[in-house]
Amino acid sequence: MVAWVLTLTATSHFFNIRCFVQPGARYTTRPAGCSHVRYAGPGVEILAAAITNGFTAVENANKLLEFGDLLQKWSSVMPGAKLMLEVGKSNEAEVLKHVENLREKIAHEVDNNNTISVLGISQMRQATIGTRVVDGTPFQKLMTKVLAVNRSGCTAVHAEPGVGKSIASLRALPAGRVSKNYTVLLDGGFRAEMMRFFRVASFDLVVGVARMVFPALMEAGVSMNMIFDNGVEDDEDFHKSKTEWRSLLKAAYESGHHLIVVTQSEALAMKIGKLNGERSRVSAEQEGPEKYRWAKEQAREYLGYLLEARNIPPEAVDVDKFLSSCSMPDVYGGWKPIAMSNYLDFNEAPVVLRPDAYGMLSTARSVSFAIVEFLAALGEIEPTGNAAFKVKGALADVDDLKEAIKKKKPNRVTCDADEIVIHSQKESFSCQTLPPRPPRAVSQRDFAGW
Numbered sequence: 001m002v003a004w005v006l007t008l009t010a011t012s013h014f015f016n017i018r019c020f021v022q023p024g025a026r027y028t029t030r031p032a033g034c035s036h037v038r039y040a041g042p043g044v045e046i047l048a049a050a051i052t053n054g055f056t057a058v059e060n061a062n063k064l065l066e067f068g069d070l071l072q073k074w075s076s077v078m079p080g081a082k083l084m085l086e087v088g089k090s091n092e093a094e095v096l097k098h099v100e101n102l103r104e105k106i107a108h109e110v111d112n113n114n115t116i117s118v119l120g121i122s123q124m125r126q127a128t129i130g131t132r133v134v135d136g137t138p139f140q141k142l143m144t145k146v147l148a149v150n151r152s153g154c155t156a157v158h159a160e161p162g163v164g165k166s167i168a169s170l171r172a173l174p175a176g177r178v179s180k181n182y183t184v185l186l187d188g189g190f191r192a193e194m195m196r197f198f199r200v201a202s203f204d205l206v207v208g209v210a211r212m213v214f215p216a217l218m219e220a221g222v223s224m225n226m227i228f229d230n231g232v233e234d235d236e237d238f239h240k241s242k243t244e245w246r247s248l249l250k251a252a253y254e255s256g257h258h259l260i261v262v263t264q265s266e267a268l269a270m271k272i273g274k275l276n277g278e279r280s281r282v283s284a285e286q287e288g289p290e291k292y293r294w295a296k297e298q299a300r301e302y303l304g305y306l307l308e309a310r311n312i313p314p315e316a317v318d319v320d321k322f323l324s325s326c327s328m329p330d331v332y333g334g335w336k337p338i339a340m341s342n343y344l345d346f347n348e349a350p351v352v353l354r355p356d357a358y359g360m361l362s363t364a365r366s367v368s369f370a371i372v373e374f375l376a377a378l379g380e381i382e383p384t385g386n387a388a389f390k391v392k393g394a395l396a397d398v399d400d401l402k403e404a405i406k407k408k409k410p411n412r413v414t415c416d417a418d419e420i421v422i423h424s425q426k427e428s429f430s431c432q433t434l435p436p437r438p439p440r441a442v443s444q445r446d447f448a449g450w
Contacts, residue, residue, distance in 0.1 A: 047149060050148045050149050050150065050178055050179065051144070051145050051148050051149065053148060053178045054144045054145065054147060054148025054149075054172075054175035054178045054179075055141075055144055055148075055175070057148075057174040057175050057177050057178055058140075058144050058171065058172055058174045058175050060174070061173075061174035062135060062171060062174070067132070067133050067170075067171070071118065071121070071170065074116045074117055074118040074173070074185075075117075075118045075119075075121055084199050084200070084201060085098040085198075085199060085200045085201065085205060085209065086201050095208070095209065095212070096212075098199070098200075098209065099209060099212045099213055099216055100216070102198070102199060102209075102213055102216075103213065103216040103217055103220055103222075104220075106182060106217060106220075106222055107217070107220040107221070107222055109182070110181050110182050110221075110222055115176075115177055115181055115182050115183060116173050116174065116176065116177075116182075116183050116184075117182075117183070117184040117185070118170065118173075118184070118185045118187065119184065119185070119186050119187065119188075119193060119196055119197060120186055120187035120188035120192075120193050120196065121187045132305050133167055133171065133305075134164075134294070134298050134301050134302050134305075134337075135171060136298070137163070137164055137168050137292075137294055137298060138163075138291060138292040138293070138294070138295075139159050139163055139164060139165050139168040139169075139292040140164075140168035140169075140171050140172050142157060142159075142168075142283070142285055142286070142287075142292070143157070143168055143169050143171075143172035143175070143260075143262075144172040144175040145175075145283075145285045146260055146283050146285060147172055147173070147175040147176040147178070147179060147183065147225055147227075147260070148175040148176075148178040148179055149179060150178075150179035150180070150258075151179070151258045152252060152253045152255075152256045152257060152258055152279075153249050153252060153253035153258070153259070153276070153278075153279035153280055153281075154245075154249040154252065154253075154258075154259040154260075154261065154272065154273075154275065154276070154279065154280040154281075155258065155259070155260050155261070155273075155280070155281055155282070155283050156260075156261045156263065156268075156269040156270075156272040156273045156280070156281070156282050156283065157260065157261070157262055157263075157269065157282070157283045157286055158262070158263050158264060158265060158266050158268070158269035158282075158286070158289060159264065159289050159292035160264060160289045160290070160292065160293070160336065161264045161338070162336040162337065162338035162339055163292045163293055163294070163336050163337070164294075164336075164337050164338075165229070165262055165264070165292075166187065166229050166230070166262075169185060169227060169229050169262055170185065173185060173227075176225040179223075179225065179258070180223040180224055180225045180257075180258065181221075181222060181223055182217075182222050182223065182224045182225070183224070183225040183226075183227070184197065184224065184225070184226050184227070185227040185229055186226065186227065186228055186229065186231060187229050187230055188230055188231070189230070189231060189237070190228060190231040190232050190237065190241055190245075191203045191206075191241060193228070193231060194206045194210075194244075194248075197226075198210060198213060203244075206244065206248075207244050207247045207248065207251075210247075210248055210251055211247070211251045214251045214252055214254070214255040214257055215251075215254070215255045217255065217257070218255040218256055218257075223256050223257060224257040224258070225257075225258045225260060226252070226257065226258070226259050226260065227260045227262065228259065228260065228261045228262065229262045230262075231261065231262075232261060232263060232268065232272075233263060233264060233265070233268075234265070234268070235268065235271075238268060238271060238272070242275075245272070245275060246275055246276050249275065249276055249279055249280055250276060250279060253276075253279040266289055269282050269286075270282060290328075290330075290332035290334065293328060293332065293333070293334025293335055293336055294334060294335040294336065294337065295334070295335075296323060296335070298335070299323055299327075299335035299337075299340060300319060300323065302335075302337055302340060303317075303319060303322065303323070303340060303344075306340065306341055306344055307344075310344075322343075322344075323335070325343065325349070326339055326340050326343040326344075326349070326350055327350070328350050328352060329349070329350060329351075329352065330352050336350065339351075399417075402417040402420040403417045405417070405420055406420065
């Protein structure tokens with residue numbers, strides 16, 4: 001109880017003396033009758049300049065070292081790695097000592113220009129990532145913008161599984177130097193990574209220690225971006241720690257720190273964004289989840305890396321046919337790296353993940369296939385433009401579509417259902433079949449989207 005009183009007192013003290021001014025901030029005077037002068041936010045020009053500087057920082061850092069070397073360097077900056085607050089030693093004196101040691105450790109790293117840290121990625125996992133990655137993906141651009149803009153409190157971002165959110169987040173980390181002087185990415189479950197970062201033996205100690213560490217870092221001149229990747233992925237995870245989330249983001253907001261939550265669920269991102277009024281939000285730069293699929297040239301580059309890692313000669317694969325067959329089979333199209341590697345290795349056609357009634361994602365095969373025009377008269381399809389057609393009804397895959405066509409007009413379709421040829425339209429009509437699968441190398445390293 002004493003520790004909690006101490007925590008609240010410390011938080012109140014630091015909040016009262018703080019004057020956290022973001023780079024380029026402009027002050028405005030509130031209307032007459034209001035005694036406070038508050039930060040009004042950066043102007044459009046300042047915001048644009050921060051984002052531009054963020055992209056420059058990312059580009060320069062990623063040119064300097066190979067991705068694997070950067071990741072190894074960032075993973076070695078582990079604040080308080082030898083510190084640990086045990087449950088039985090959480091009295092007032094021990095808590096104060098622990099907070100001071102953690103503050104000194106992080107401030108020391110910042111003073112030595114070690115301003116980026118990655119926690120939770122094991123050496124084994126690092127070894128599977130590879131050293132060649134596709135830069136400039138849509139989600140990397142989103143994370144670059146979010147990190148470059150100086151905010152406090154909590155910001156949520158989201159995209160579909162399999163688009164390479166984790167590696168995109170890692171590649172965007174240098175943009176954090178534009179807004180803060182310390183950026184840490186926590187890869188793993190929220191509870192475990194909070195215990196790891198604050199070096200406490202029990203999650204029950206996290207909030208109390210965080211409420212002291214956050215203002216202590218601010219007093220030491222440290223402003224922090226803290227990214228949670230894979231930290232919360234479903235409603236159960238979120239509701240289990242909802243109270244702690246709210247307490248942490250309040251403490252972060254009051255001390256000028258920025259918590260950034262990366263999730264695969266749009267519905268969950270919205271809940272996090274509404275968690276605590278103006279202290280939390282979904283990123284203003286956020287677009288629809290399908291917008292973070294890769295462009296064709298990015299998919300082509302990634303395919304080259306996949307073939308190289310598997311010792312498959314490029315001439316052994318018809319690249320255009322491969323890309324046509326493994327693009328996402330819905331009205332948005334685009335490519336996902338995980339879907340590409342699965343198609344190359346296991347001949348698994350891409351599937352579309354759709355939100356269920358609770359906003360969570362569940363697997364369902366796309367029912368949008370483009371087919372040749374003479375099938376339009378069958379009544380099971382409707383035009384969608386560009387000579388393509390959207391299939392209606394609960395169809396699971398191409399075979400179901402063939403059965404529906406045969407059932408609808410058995411007199412006009414005289415062949416068996418399995419003899420119907422379905423075509424998909426990308427740049428031009430191509431048969432909806434899979435190309436021969438190249439042999440898979442014994443050793444395999446993927447380069448994006450774990």
